[in-house]
Amino acid sequence: MQYKNPRFFALMDLDDDGRLKNVFWADPRNRAAYQYFGDVVTFDTTYLTNRYGMPFAPFVGVNHHGQSILLGAGLISSEDTETFVWLFQTWLQCMDGIAPKAIITDQDRAMKNAISIVFPESRHRFCLWHILKKVPEKLGSYGSYKTGMKTTLMKCVYDSQTREEFENCWDQFITPYNLGDNVWLKSLYTEREYWVPAFLRDVFWAGMSTTQRSESMNAFFDGCVHSKTNLKEFVDQYDNALKKKIENENVADFHSFNVTIPCISRSPIEKRFQDLYTNGKFREV
Known part of the structure; x- marks a missing residue:
């Protein structure tokens, strides 16, 4: 992948015997998306512990249509502080040293420790739903x-x-x-x-209070991969799933540029939203 595209980022972490311990990768599109949508990131490892016992660890954000987007992903060998520190530092390196303003995870201790080490300035929130x-x-x-x-x-x-x-x-x-x-x-x-909303009001959360974005990202990979998928296959299927995601975003972009949702009031504010927002966001308003 790196050979095909110099903006593709991948890093492998090997143990003392030269065996693969952890791996992180992000394609050029993930990296570009992060420049625009890196304010709030959800991170969750509950999905797809594959037959090698390596949990899949996606970094997920939300785009201008309110769709989930991938901002890099890893396969990790254990869920301890040291591993998360490696993963977060690698991700930070990939994203040119720009930490997210806010990050949502479950209540995992090791994740919490790693976030305070690698992203000390980021506002950390626990998933309310969990x-x-x-x-x-x-x-x-x-x-x-x-x-x-x-x-x-x-x-x-x-x-x-x-x-x-x-x-x-x-x-x-x-x-x-x-x-x-x-x-x-x-x-x-x-x-x-x-975790209490009253304590988190001063921060922009892109409408998220849970890691369900990460979990919906997992649903998005369902049908493409499962715990028996081997690693080579996983990378190919991952690529297919991403292509489908890009297609959905392109369709939404096309609609936002070519279809105007009519205003329902005479309010100049609503007219302003109509001009500025994508259709997905304008519908919410």
Whole structure:
């Protein structure tokens, strides 16, 4: 790939016996896209641990149509701090030393450590969906879970507009339900700046609060690759999947330049959005 295109970036990490430990690559398009859409990146390794036991680790962003885009990918041999540091540093090198302004991951400790080492200035957020998915398992055994506890927690998370509001609401959640000793809630509270929306409002997140972009990117590779795919095949199929992605983006570009969605009001602001936004984004507005 590098021979065919000098802007293609790949780096391999070998162990002491010269065996492949980790590999990272990004094609020229991934690198170009990062210049425009590198503000917010989601990173997730839950997909496709292949038959070599190497998790697939894609860096995913979102483009001007709201579509998921790939910003480089790796196959890694383990999910420890050292490996993530190697991967993040390699990715940073590939992207000319420009760190993302914000990054979303799950609550993985090793990832958190590596991000603080390699991207100390980037705002790091935990995937809200992964946290809230654990609520029934962690709190379901309490008698008052269904009679108000869950509702109070969700209200705290989603309805608090400021940090102070969240703090007050959290007190009103913990005290009446005697949750002061709950270890899981204690750890969540300690790390509240990483996941509570009220603490994250000052940062641009491109409409994302979860790693579901990474997971939808995984869905996008489904049908092309599975855990039995060998590495050579994986690279070819990966390439095919990317071509399909580019096609979708081109179609959306074409529509945005050639199809005008009519305004539904006389508001000059709406007219301005119509002129400036892609159709996908204008529909949201």
